[in-house]
Amino acid sequence: MLLNYFFRTGIFFKIIFSFVVVAFIQSSAVASEFQLGSLTIKDPWSRATSSHQMSGVVYVKIINSGNHADRLIKVESNRSKKATLHDMILDGDIIKMHSIKNGIEIPANSEVELEPGAKHIMLMGLKTKLDRGQTVGIALHFQHAGLIEIKALVFGAGSRGPKRENIKGGLQGDQRKNAHRNH
Numbered sequence: 001m002l003l004n005y006f007f008r009t010g011i012f013f014k015i016i017f018s019f020v021v022v023a024f025i026q027s028s029a030v031a032s033e034f035q036l037g038s039l040t041i042k043d044p045w046s047r048a049t050s051s052h053q054m055s056g057v058v059y060v061k062i063i064n065s066g067n068h069a070d071r072l073i074k075v076e077s078n079r080s081k082k083a084t085l086h087d088m089i090l091d092g093d094i095i096k097m098h099s100i101k102n103g104i105e106i107p108a109n110s111e112v113e114l115e116p117g118a119k120h121i122m123l124m125g126l127k128t129k130l131d132r133g134q135t136v137g138i139a140l141h142f143q144h145a146g147l148i149e150i151k152a153l154v155f156g157a158g159s160r161g162p163k164r165e166n167i168k169g170g171l172q173g174d175q176r177k178n179a180h181r182n183h
């Protein structure tokens with residue numbers, strides 16, 4: 001029997017192993033770069049939420065390699081009832097969050113990073129909680145470049161993002177100190 005021969009020679013296990021390797025490479029290589037005309041959408045990420053949290057947050061870097069400015073005017077998500085663009089401002093000693101009315105400008109030949117403590121995408125009215133390792137579908141609407149759908153990878157609750165943490169790793173050092181911050 002052919003199958004018996006494979007078992008005896010170990011080829012069977014080699015084939016299975018190569019499938020496992022391919023599956024692993026595919027799952028760990030979650031696309032972190034998306035292209036829309038001269039815009040590059042890089043490393044979109046989110047944070048895990050607990051079941052009583054009604055809102056979530058998404059961060060992303062947007063690089064404009066073109067000679068014309070563009071503007072992120074609207075966001076949507078498959079994981080929440082509503083998604084909005086938010087910024088943080090210091091009001092006395094208190095950091096407050098407010099929605100951005102006219103969108104976020106992406107100047108020509110430059111980049112804008114939505115990151116903790118600054119501009120972010122707010123997911124309002126989460127349909128289900130966000131778990132680490134999941135992805136959040138986000139639609140970004142640009143004034144000139146149009147629409148692109150991206151996937152943001154969910155990191156741990158107190159994560160400072162892909163630059164600072166492996167998806168499988170826990171909180172470390174100052175990540176832990178910042179863990180109470182939601183934005």
Ligand SMILES: [Cu+2]
Pocket residue numbers: 086087097120121122183
């Ligand atoms: Cu917010």
